[in-house]
Amino acid sequence: RAGELALAEMRRKHNAPLKLLCRLAAEAVLSSPSGVLPHRDIIGQLPGQVLRTSGGARLLLRRPSLDEYVLLMPRGPTIAYPKDISALLMMMDIHPGDTVLETGSGSGAMSLFLSRAVGPQGRVLSYEIRDDHHSLAKKNYRHWRSAWELGHVDKWPDNVEFILKDISTAAADMKSVTLDAVVLDMLNPQCALPVVHPSLKQGGVCAVYLANITQVVDLLDRIRSCKLPFLCERIIEVTHRNCDAAETNCSVPYIARPSHWQEAHSAFLTKLRKFRPLLS
Incomplete structure (x- = not known):
């Protein structure tokens, strides 16, 4: 249509x-x-x-599919790739009906996957500091929803609130919300942790997307020095390698071999778990 x-x-x-x-x-x-x-x-x-x-x-x-759309849609900043997004979703163990905070809307890739994961009864709060990124994320989200509703019986949930604001100045906003999970995709996520951690449920996960390992070290050092109630459970990177299966003209109909091209490093994914400190 x-x-x-x-x-x-x-x-x-x-x-x-x-x-x-x-x-x-x-x-x-x-x-x-x-x-x-x-x-x-x-x-x-x-x-x-x-x-x-x-x-x-x-x-x-x-x-x-949704992963194909986010790879081909208009983008400003580099998106979180679907291979990394799927790992982040597993880290956070998101369920339908959850409330999730995202910092760094970017081009809206993560927002779309979070929208699907939390479902019609859930809620996604997506903060972005740059006006051009904020506008593009909203536009990509709106285009996907409108196209989805033309080709499917069920409607795509309208459950993402895009907020143009520096998360480090949003302490007042956080007082009125309880978060099931948090995902941080920003240059200095350590600036957001003191603001968002009081609203994150006990035992909840904060997943952090960072481009290089020195940023991860800086993040963990800030958690230690500020005595924030987070335990680092995992640091991973996700790689995908395709295989090719080609037809032949001999007795063996196909020859399969690893592809020379692969989706290698794009980010380090850090899983932080909020814990309750022991009473002294």
Whole structure:
């Protein structure tokens, strides 16, 4: 339908598939390296249809998954990649109905996954200090929700509150909320911990996304020096390596081998657990 998001996938012999994301409109065209395809030829087709471009290339048309959308949507800052987001969600053990705080809305990738995880009865508070990032995150979230509702019976929950504010100045906001989990994606997360930890439930998890290990060391040093009630349970990085399976003309129909390309280091993920200090 017009207004929906469509993903066109072109298979290439020796490279990863080329994926193109578009929002369908009757008068628009999808441009690819091998020709164009009018949107009117896509509208009305069922997902999974293969169509040809003006240059004869075959495109597989379908709806994008959420991880594909966040990789292809407009972005300002670098997003948290889906491989890392899935690990962060497991760290925090989020359930439907939870209230989660996010600092660093960025382009809205984490916000979308949190929105799905907490469900219609849950709530996500997403703080961002930069106006351009704040606006882009809201726009990407709104575009996904509107496209989802055109192609699905159930509505995507409207459960993310985007807040343009420095989290280090939000102590008054935190007094009125109880948090089940916290995720920090910012340059200096140690500045946010004194503000958010009183609102985090006892035993709750604060997951921190940091680009380099020296930032992790600075974070842990601040927790120690300020005697904040957090225990560091894990520090991990997530890597994905694909495998290729190619057809052959000999007695063995397929040859499988590790791909030369992999999704390597993108961040260090730190799991902090709030504990109750022993009484002296």
